[in-house]
Structure formats: structure tokens, C-alpha cells
Amino acid sequence: MPGTLYLVPNTLGTADPATNDPLAHIIPTEVRALTSTLDYFVAENAKTTRAFLKLVALTHPLAKPLQEIEIAELNVNTPAAALPALLQPLLSGRHAGLISEAGVPAVADPGANLVRLAHAKGITVKPLVGPSSLLLAVMASGLSGQSFAFNGYLPTDAGQRSKRIRELEERSRRDKQTQLFIETPYRNGAMLETLVAACSPNTLICVATDLTLASEAIKTQTAAKWKSEVQAGKMPDFNKKPTVFLLLAD
Numbered sequence: 037m038p039g040t041l042y043l044v045p046n047t048l049g050t051a052d053p054a055t056n057d058p059l060a061h062i063i064p065t066e067v068r069a070l071t072s073t074l075d076y077f078v079a080e081n082a083k084t085t086r087a088f089l090k091l092v093a094l095t096h097p098l099a100k101p102l103q104e105i106e107i108a109e110l111n112v113n114t115p116a117a118a119l120p121a122l123l124q125p126l127l128s129g130r131h132a133g134l135i136s137e138a139g140v141p142a143v144a145d146p147g148a149n150l151v152r153l154a155h156a157k158g159i160t161v162k163p164l165v166g167p168s169s170l171l172l173a174v175m176a177s178g179l180s181g182q183s184f185a186f187n188g189y190l191p192t193d194a195g196q197r198s199k200r201i202r203e204l205e206e207r208s209r210r211d212k213q214t215q216l217f218i219e220t221p222y223r224n225g226a227m228l229e230t231l232v233a234a235c236s237p238n239t240l241i242c243v244a245t246d247l248t249l250a251s252e253a254i255k256t257q258t259a260a261k262w263k264s265e266v267q268a269g270k271m272p273d274f275n276k277k278p279t280v281f282l283l284l285a286d
Contacts (some may be wrong), residue, residue: 038159039131041123041151044071045166046273048151049249049278059091067164076130078122078150080137088135095282100212112146119153124157133284138278140168144188144218169247170216173280176254177214177242180284184214184229192223194230201234201283208239209285215253216282218220227281232263235283242282245274255284 045067051058059068071092079085085107090100098105108122134141136151140163141147154161174181187204192282204215212249219227222244231241235258244254253272265271 037129038157039126040162041126041154041181042074042119042131042132042133042159043141043147043151043163044074044077044135045164045168046084046135046138048138048167048169048247051091052257057095059095062167063092064165065095067166068096069093071133073099074131074133075099076125076132077105077107077133077135078107078110078147079107079135079235080111080141080145080147082109084137085135086108101200107208110146110150114146115151119150122150123154123157123159138169138266140166143168144186144199167248169244169278169280172247173183173215173216173242173244173254173282176244176247177282178256179240179242179282181214182210183212184216184282187215187217190217192229194226197230198234201231205235205239205283207286208217210284214282214284216280217276218280221274221276221278224277224279225271228262229266231281232241232259232266234283239264239283239285243272243274243279244282245272245277245279247278247280251277259261260281263281 044184045063077085089102134147136145136147142151144229151161170186174184190200208215239259240256240258241262246252
């Protein structure tokens with residue numbers, strides 16, 4: 037009988053290792069307990085996964101010494117032909133954890149392809165509770181949670197990015213739908229500048245940074261208000277910090 041593929045949530049950033057239980061307010065105890073029993077992981081980043089497992093081990097001893105736990109990498113560079121081999125241990129009856137570099141796996145994450153293949157092969161897939169930056173951002177934004185869409189990364193070319201933002205704003209206005217997107221952290225400033233230039237003055241924009249971390253900052257206001265602050269040099273403290281952008285047009 038095949039093993040189960042557990043979708044294991046990770047932290048959204050570096051947890052404070054100085055506390056006795058740095059994961060307490062982020063990852064449920066039951067999830068950490070189950071994670072500690074696994075000795076095979078498919079991970080977006082092996083180094084990040086080892087760091088996470090070290091934190092799990094502070095309260096839940098691991099099934100094996102960390103150096104003996106098998107971690108196979110699955111990232112954007114992994115060819116589709118390599119996916120079946122990643123599931124072979126499960127087909128032999130071994131349980132496994134799929135873990136992203138940050139947050140929940142298979143959402144804005146290459147792990148989705150492995151989950152699809154697991155279903156095709158009759159492997160049970162079980163999602164575990166943990167932090168999703170996208171849902172946390174929607175919750176805290178004050179924008180529509182009845183209808184929203186995640187659009188991933190927008191074009192890096194400035195002209196194309198402006199065009200895409202105007203398209204998303206029009207979709208938001210037409211469908212009364214919150215639009216979410218992310219950016220490479222060192223380009224957060226350029227993204228906000230493009231947003232305030234491209235959006236109508238009354239469009240609401242939320243900037244949600246470092247969610248669940250001590251440095252968390254969430255702010256929603258009109259494009260006009262953001263524009264006046266940007267022009268005054270009052271940028272959010274989000275340089276090189278993971279940030280979710282949201283907009284809702286009136």
C-alpha cells in the first residue's frame with residue numbers, strides 16, 4: 037500500500053531560535069509531531085528544510101538523526117521526467133513530507149506538479165495546517181475576501197508591468213475581485229512606484245510585509261495616499277523583505 041504524501045507547512049521567514057519553542061505561534065503542535073515522524077522529504081530547498089527540522093526537533097525528537105533524514109530537492113529547475121522517482125519511496129509504502137522554502141507547499145510553488153502526479157498514482161495527499169502569506173494578506177487587508185485571485189509575479193519590464201497592473205485593476209473593478217501578486221523582494225520599491233502611477237486614485241492598495249514575523253507590517257490605503265507618501269520619500273520598510281501586494285478597484 038502506498039505511503040501518504042503530507043504537505044508540510046514551513047515558516048514564512050526566519051523564526052527566532054532564542055525562544056524555547058520558536059514555532060509555537062506558527063505551526064500547530066500536531067503538525068510538528070507528525071513532521072517529526074517522517075524520514076523522507078521532498079523540498080524546494082534542502083538547507084531551509086534542515087533549518088526547519090532543527091526547530092521542530094526542539095520540542096519533538098526526529099525519527100532519525102538529522103543527517104540521516106533523506107531530503108530530495110524539487111524546484112523550478114527540476115525536469116518533469118524526474119518527478120516519478122521522487123514518489124517511488126511512497127509507492128514502496130514510505131510516508132513523505134512535501135515542504136516549500138516558505139509557507140505552505142504547492143501554492144505558488146513547484147510542488148504542485150508532484151501533488152498532481154501523486155493523485156494520478158493513487159497516493160493519498162494530506163495537507164497540514166500552516167501559514168499562507170496569501171491568505172493572511174487577504175485577511176488583514178480589508179479588501180474583498182469573497183472573491184480574490186493570485187497572479188504570481190508580474191512582468192519585470194516597466195512598461196509591461198504597468199500594462200499588467202492596469203489590466204488587473206480593470207478586472208478588479210469589473211468583477212469586484214481583489215487581485216494579489218508578489219515581487220522579488222529587492223524590487224518591492226519599484227513595484228509600489230509602478231502601482232501608484234498606474235492605478236486610479238481611489239483604488240485601494242495593500243502592502244503586507246514579513247507576515248507572522250516580528251517585523252510584520254500591513255497597510256491598506258488608496259493609491260492617491262500611497263502616491264503622496266512615495267513622492268515624499270516615505271517608502272514602507274520592505275526592501276528585501278517578502279511582501280504581498282493587493283489591490284481592489286472601486
